[in-house]
Amino acid sequence: MRRLLLILLLVFAFATVGAKRSKPVTIVFDGLDAPATLAEKQVVRSTSSMTIDGVEHPVGFVTLARDGDQLGEHRIGRLIAHDGDPIRWPGGADRLCTRADGATLQLVDGAIHLVTHHECQPAVVYDTTLAQAEDGALTAVSAVPIDAAAVGGIGNACAASPSPWGTHLGSEEYEADVRLLQPDGTVAGNDEGYNYFSAYFRGTLHGVHPYALGWIPEIDVATTPATVTKHFAMGRFSHEQAIVLPDQRTVYLSDDGTNNALFLFVADAAGDLSAGTLYAARFTQQDDAFSLDWISLGHATNDQVAPHVGGVPFDSLFVTADAKPGECPEGLTGINTSAKHECLAVQPGQELLASRLETRRYAALRGATTELRKAEGIAWDPDHGRVYMAVSAVARGMTAGHKKWDAGRDSGDHIRLAKNRCGVIYGGEVAAKTKDTDGARIDSKYVLGALRPFVTGVPEGERCAIDAMANPDNVAWIPKARVLLIAEDTDHHDSNVLWAADLATEPPTLTRLMTTPLGAELAGINWFPDVGGWGYLTVNVQNPYSVNPWMGASYEGGIPDGANRSYLGVLGPFPQF
Numbered sequence: 001m002r003r004l005l006l007i008l009l010l011v012f013a014f015a016t017v018g019a020k021r022s023k024p025v026t027i028v029f030d031g032l033d034a035p036a037t038l039a040e041k042q043v044v045r046s047t048s049s050m051t052i053d054g055v056e057h058p059v060g061f062v063t064l065a066r067d068g069d070q071l072g073e074h075r076i077g078r079l080i081a082h083d084g085d086p087i088r089w090p091g092g093a094d095r096l097c098t099r100a101d102g103a104t105l106q107l108v109d110g111a112i113h114l115v116t117h118h119e120c121q122p123a124v125v126y127d128t129t130l131a132q133a134e135d136g137a138l139t140a141v142s143a144v145p146i147d148a149a150a151v152g153g154i155g156n157a158c159a160a161s162p163s164p165w166g167t168h169l170g171s172e173e174y175e176a177d178v179r180l181l182q183p184d185g186t187v188a189g190n191d192e193g194y195n196y197f198s199a200y201f202r203g204t205l206h207g208v209h210p211y212a213l214g215w216i217p218e219i220d221v222a223t224t225p226a227t228v229t230k231h232f233a234m235g236r237f238s239h240e241q242a243i244v245l246p247d248q249r250t251v252y253l254s255d256d257g258t259n260n261a262l263f264l265f266v267a268d269a270a271g272d273l274s275a276g277t278l279y280a281a282r283f284t285q286q287d288d289a290f291s292l293d294w295i296s297l298g299h300a301t302n303d304q305v306a307p308h309v310g311g312v313p314f315d316s317l318f319v320t321a322d323a324k325p326g327e328c329p330e331g332l333t334g335i336n337t338s339a340k341h342e343c344l345a346v347q348p349g350q351e352l353l354a355s356r357l358e359t360r361r362y363a364a365l366r367g368a369t370t371e372l373r374k375a376e377g378i379a380w381d382p383d384h385g386r387v388y389m390a391v392s393a394v395a396r397g398m399t400a401g402h403k404k405w406d407a408g409r410d411s412g413d414h415i416r417l418a419k420n421r422c423g424v425i426y427g428g429e430v431a432a433k434t435k436d437t438d439g440a441r442i443d444s445k446y447v448l449g450a451l452r453p454f455v456t457g458v459p460e461g462e463r464c465a466i467d468a469m470a471n472p473d474n475v476a477w478i479p480k481a482r483v484l485l486i487a488e489d490t491d492h493h494d495s496n497v498l499w500a501a502d503l504a505t506e507p508p509t510l511t512r513l514m515t516t517p518l519g520a521e522l523a524g525i526n527w528f529p530d531v532g533g534w535g536y537l538t539v540n541v542q543n544p545y546s547v548n549p550w551m552g553a554s555y556e557g558g559i560p561d562g563a564n565r566s567y568l569g570v571l572g573p574f575p576q577f
Contacts, residue, residue, distance in 0.1 A: 024383075025577045026053050027481045031511035034466050035495045042560065044541055044567060046498075046514040052577050059572060061514055061539060064114065064140040065128060067098045067565040072142035076116075076568065079124050079199070080145045082153060087122075087199050095199070097124060100566035102160025102241075103524035103538040104168045105531050108222045112138070112531060115146075115168040115219060116524070116540070116568055117157035121193060122200035125157060125170065127221050128568070136534035136573030146219060148228045153200045155213035156193070158256065159241035159377055159474060162526060164248050165271045168219040171239035173256055175214030177339050178314050178358070209311035211357050216242050216253070218273065231273045232305035234265045235297070235359035238338070241474075243378040243387070245430075249276070250446040252387055254375040257338045259397040259405050261363050261370045262389070264294060266444045275301040277443075278355065279436060280368035283414045289452035290415075292428075295366045296436045297355040305356045317354045318361070319345040325408025334408040335364035336397070341408035367437075369414040371397035371405070374423075376489075377474040377525075381427070383482050387448055388427040390472035392489065394420040422457020422464040422492060423471050425484070425501075455486065455501055455508050464492040469499055469510065474525045476537065480577060485513075485537070487522035498522050498539065498571075513571065517563060520544035535574030541567035 028051040035041045046061035067077030077096045079087040087095045097120035106113045114128040128143040148154045158173040176187040176194035185205040186195045194213065198205045214236040218229045234242070240256035248270035253263040267276035279294040314320075321329045321343045328334045328343035335342055337360050344365060346354050355362045364370045374392030381388060391398075397405035400416035434447035457469045464470035471490035478485065484503055488496040498514035516522060524540035545564045 023480065024482065025480050027051070027483065029500055029511050029513060031500075031513070032515060034493075034512070035515050040515075041495050041518050042563070044514065044516060046571060047512075052575065057575055059574060061569055061571050062138060063567050063569045064130065064138060065143070065568045066562075067100060067118070067568075068096050068562070069140075071128065071140055072144070074126075074143050074145060076126055076128070076143050077118050077124070077566070078145070079118075079120065079122060080147075081202055082149045082200055083202075084147060084149070096565075098564055098566050099543050100540040100568050101158055101523045101542060102170060103540055103568070104160055104162040104526055105528045105536060105538060106162070106166055106168065106221055107531055113221045114140070114538070114568070115160070115221060117160055117170055119157055119173075119523075119542070121156050121196040123154045123157035123172075125154060125219060127226060132532045132534070136532075138536070138570060138573070140568075146221075146226045146228065148217070151217065151228050151230045152208055152212045153197070154217055154228070155197050157217075158239065160524070160526070161241055161243050162528070163218070163244050163271075164246065166222065168221070169242045169244070170217040170219060171241055172214050172217065173240060174238050175236055176210035178210050179339065181210060181314070209309065211236065211309045211311055215239065216273070229274075229302075232302045232309065232356055233275050233278070233300045234273060235263060235278050235356055237261070237263070237360045240376050241378050243380055245380055245446040246382065247444065247446060250444040252378050252389075252448075254378050254389060255360065255372065256375060258373055259337050259340075259370050260372045260375055261360055261368055262292075262372065262375060263359070263363075264442075264444075264447070266442060274303075275299075278359070279442065280359075280363035280366065281448075282367060282437065283369040283371070283451075285414065285416060288417065289450060291450045292448050294434070294436045294442060294447065295363065295368050296438055296440065297359065297363060297366065298352060300352055300356050304352060308353055308357065312353065312357070314358075317347055317350050317358060319347060328408070328410070333365050334410040335361065335370065336405060336407060336409040337361055337364050337370045340404070364409075364411070367411045370409075371413075371415040373398050374471075376472060377476075377487075379475040379477045379484065381477045381484070382479050383477075385429050386427045387430060387446075388425055388454065388475055388477070388484065389451070390423065390425050390475050390486070392423045392471045392473060394418070394424055420457060420459060421471075422459050422469065422490075424453045424457065425455040425469070425472055425475065425486065426451040427454045428452060454503055455484070455510075464490065466493065467510070469501075470497075473521065474523055476525045476527045478527050479529070484508075485525055485527070486510075487525045487539075489521035489523070494518060496521050498525070514539065516541050517544040519546040530576060533576065534572065535576060536570040536572040537574075539569055539571050541569070
């Protein structure tokens, strides 16, 4: 094993708003070598110990449950229809989602709750009650699916984060393109996405519309039953993750896919995401870094948008025309988003609904950058006053003059990077007194003004270097320890890795904390410094033994029975520091 000494410098005051003084600690993790044998590639491996300021502590990954486990009256990961009963396959077997993703811990009246997304279509979210021993060890006691029927269900739930006020902020990824809506209610070419949501309504899409999916759902398990609220004021797009900053008003929102954007939401009131102003970033490239300008998409409330998520015609929001790139009719603007090249203009008086129901398209029309490829997890670093964002791969619209993904965009080609299939972690400091592109002050002290690369993947042949990061997905920051955690979702390593990155070195020093079974990804990482007196990192090992193009459709030695069920767990327990 390799041991990485993460040496942490004294905290100092600096001008960037958002940083706080804290007492640093020195952490040494026992790192892992890359798995070399088939046996090592068939199991979850994790670090077994660490030292904090020279004192050794046992720490490791603990499996709390696996998809399909019976906990009380319910099976973890079993999909539930709108009527509260299980969704079953034609032969009668339970339909399980083996894609555990976003996870948070909530402490309610002394009870610990693990809230877990299951990334399927339709999605399901489980509330698992945990017991805690004196030594911090956690065990799962019971689990119940959270009823989301009041909001029409949840689709393709992805990453999640804890809000500062103790709720679970989820996400709905890969929103359907309403321009492709068919008379029968399906969306053309979307058989594994929105169309599959019909299972939630027992095989029909009657009574649901694509505009009902693609939002940030907030889940509060402190109520009985748990309450689910979709925040329409925050916009509809392919939500990967929402991160709320310490003022409890500023929220960064990542948009996962091809030719997507970066968004900022500033709520009117602390702890209430139901109303606020939404912004989209315009990137200006400077070598391999970017300055950011923020374009206002206007103010909205949940109540203003809610009556319209049941469906409005696309052409009531936009004037459209068919044209080749560079040939939009007068009065229409050429944009290139995840829907590729289009010629559009907002219908008079429809700015508010267009900005929320078709947020990415509206942002592109306003001149925002819609060129990001796989913008994934976001993390807040209070030690340096920074926000980090994982970009899983630098490709397509992020490269210079891409024939398809940069074509016909009237606002120009903003991002012109060299391709990097292995991805980059970008970060930047936040500041106060920032104005948007209209000259109006943004009412937040936590506004990103620039992004630069902090951790860069290293292509090696057709894959990624074994001792470097590959295709980052979730990220998390451990305050005081000054450790950036990076969870992979990659086909370019046989086993995905949870890395601890020391950003104080150049290049950053990486240590493996976990590796997965073949084909799995690491998901759901969130840091909780004090849950019943102990610290935990939530970690899920999603879809082990999924098809990996580098290994083929089958694996040497076969797939062990039940090995494709996701692991729900934590890395810990950590003593408080």
